[in-house]
Amino acid sequence: MILPLPNPEATMALGNQLAPLLGSGMVIWLSGELGSGKTTLARALLRGVGHLGPVKSPTYTLVEVYVVSSIYWYHFDFYRLSEPEEFDDAGLGEYFRDDAVCLVEWPEKAAGHVPPADLCLVFRFADNAADSGRVLELAACTEAGQKCLNALKNLGLDVGS
Numbered sequence: 530m531i532l533p534l535p536n537p538e539a540t541m542a543l544g545n546q547l548a549p550l551l552g553s554g555m556v557i558w559l560s561g562e563l564g565s566g567k568t569t570l571a572r573a574l575l576r577g578v579g580h581l582g583p584v585k586s587p588t589y590t591l592v593e594v595y596v597v598s599s600i601y602w603y604h605f606d607f608y609r610l611s612e613p614e615e616f617d618d619a620g621l622g623e624y625f626r627d628d629a630v631c632l633v634e635w636p637e638k639a640a641g642h643v644p645p646a647d648l649c650l651v652f653r654f655a656d657n658a659a660d661s662g663r664v665l666e667l668a669a670c671t672e673a674g675q676k677c678l679n680a681l682k683n684l685g686l687d688v689g690s
């Protein structure tokens with residue numbers, strides 16, 4: 530599933546629609562270059578489930594924790610991991626629980642250690658140089674992920690394919 534996200538408002542709107550479809554125990558990988566919109570979508574998802582406070586990028590802390598309606602939301606950013614083994618050294622596996630939703634920026638940096646995703650989201654800069662927007666590819670990797678994407682499609686988003 531490919532979604533054009535022409536501006537940050539489109540990213541926020543997607544977050545609002547996708548957030549209520551995510552269930553506890555799910556793992557969402559957010560991939561794409563620096564500045565491609567991963568943190569913006571994580572922020573939108575947290576806003577979408579009713580988190581009112583700030584959503585900081587976890588670039589320096591590795592993980593930021595939110596509790597919304599008794600569900601733990603862990604927002605990771607592995608950009609600064611120098612090798613994937615650091616995932617285990619830091620005990621990060623303990624965060625991936627049934628009562629938590631895990632949003633993971635830069636999962637590639639913890640390859641082989643970070644648990645697999647239910648949903649893989651890949652952000653790209655729009656091809657057209659005059660277009661400052663993004664294009665998002667959403668792929669389901671589990672049945673739970675597929676249910677989410679089906680529900681998202683049924684909401685009548687402007688879906689390219």
Ligand SMILES: Nc1ncnc2c1ncn2[C@@H]1O[C@H](COP(=O)(O)OP(=O)(O)O)[C@@H](O)[C@H]1O
Pocket residue numbers: 534535536537538539540561562563564565566567568569570586634661662663
């Ligand atoms: N769909 C979009 N179209 C254009 N600009 C966007 C879009 N989504 C986010 N942005 C902007 O691009 C930047 C993305 O930053 P951020 O979300 O921190 O990226 P990342 O976490 O991938 O490094 C922000 O300045 C944001 O306002």
Ligand SMILES: [Mg+2]
Pocket residue numbers: 567568569586606634
């Ligand atoms: Mg980020």
